[in-house]
Amino acid sequence: MFILQLKQDHPDLAEAEALALIPGKNIVRAGELILIDGKAPDWNRLALTRKADELLFSCKTTELEKQIELFDWNATISGSYRVDLHHTDALPKTIANLVWKNLKEPHVDLTHPTTTLGFFFADKTVFVGKRRWTNTERFEERLSGKLPAKHPSGMHPKLARAIVNLTGVPGTGKLVDPFCGAGGFLIEAMRMGLRVDGSDLDEGQVERANINLKPYGITVVQRDALTLRDPIDYLASDLPYGRNTKAKDTDALYRAFLVLLGKLLRKRAVLVFPDFA
Numbered sequence: 227m228f229i230l231q232l233k234q235d236h237p238d239l240a241e242a243e244a245l246a247l248i249p250g251k252n253i254v255r256a257g258e259l260i261l262i263d264g265k266a267p268d269w270n271r272l273a274l275t276r277k278a279d280e281l282l283f284s285c286k287t288t289e290l291e292k293q294i295e296l297f298d299w300n301a302t303i304s305g306s307y308r309v310d311l312h313h314t315d316a317l318p319k320t321i322a323n324l325v326w327k328n329l330k331e332p333h334v335d336l337t338h339p340t341t342t343l344g345f346f347f348a349d350k351t352v353f354v355g356k357r358r359w360t361n362t363e364r365f366e367e368r369l370s371g372k373l374p375a376k377h378p379s380g381m382h383p384k385l386a387r388a389i390v391n392l393t394g395v396p397g398t399g400k401l402v403d404p405f406c407g408a409g410g411f412l413i414e415a416m417r418m419g420l421r422v423d424g425s426d427l428d429e430g431q432v433e434r435a436n437i438n439l440k441p442y443g444i445t446v447v448q449r450d451a452l453t454l455r456d457p458i459d460y461l462a463s464d465l466p467y468g469r470n471t472k473a474k475d476t477d478a479l480y481r482a483f484l485v486l487l488g489k490l491l492r493k494r495a496v497l498v499f500p501d502f503a
Contacts, residue, residue, distance in 0.1 A: 248265065397420065
């Protein structure tokens with residue numbers, strides 16, 4: 227079982243992304259934490275999770291000291307360790323000392339520990355885990371304004387990645403984006419090792435996307451999404467819109483594409499609609 231600490235700017239989306247990559251059961255939600263009993267995923271794919279710990283044990287806060295004394299820390303910690311506390315006024319040193327007393331060769335390292343122990347306090351329960359992953363992805367370096375071919379309305383890369391993950395596409399799968407714009411979804415998919423198929427009807431967007439995707443060794447083509455004919459397993463796309471476009475034209479495109487997608491889709495698609503649609 228794993229303890230995931232979610233980012234709080236999009237908590238519900240963060241939970242959905244995690245569940246898409248870690249199909250599991252016995253899910254517990256406690257504030258920014260979720261507990262999922264499932265197989266470990268490729269952690270580096272997650273965009274909206276801060277940290278992931280393997281659950282060691284949980285107990286009532288009043289029983290924590292006793293549980294620390296009973297737990298076999300020597301089988302869990304190899305080398306140095308540090309303690310991270312979340313949502314409590316307790317001092318890390320106090321709990322670290324309790325662990326220290328139960329180790330044969332204790333060694334605390336606050337900077338580069340071999341093992342990080344997370345103590346997550348939620349209401350009257352504490353969840354204790356061993357750190358498996360910390361999100362160090364620098365999404366800001368890929369903001370649309372920093373890409374070689376900039377786009378003023380590009381989606382934030384971490385949201386683009388989360389949407390790709392919501393499709394559940396496996397590491398060996400292919401992601402289709404028939405409204406690829408400047409290529410944001412495709413960039414995130416490529417960085418996760420996925421195969422991609424991108425296109426757009428707008429010639430300017432295709433040119434912009436190919437500039438941005440050149441470092442990844444792929445190209446997109448100019449194509450009308452309504453001419454798609456091959457079966458699709460996984461699709462993620464930000465549907466086109468324009469505030470100067472007639473609503474009836476946009477509605478007609480959305481309806482026609484959804485009808486076509488219903489015929490071609492074999493597994494899952496995630497579509498982003500404008501908030502004024």
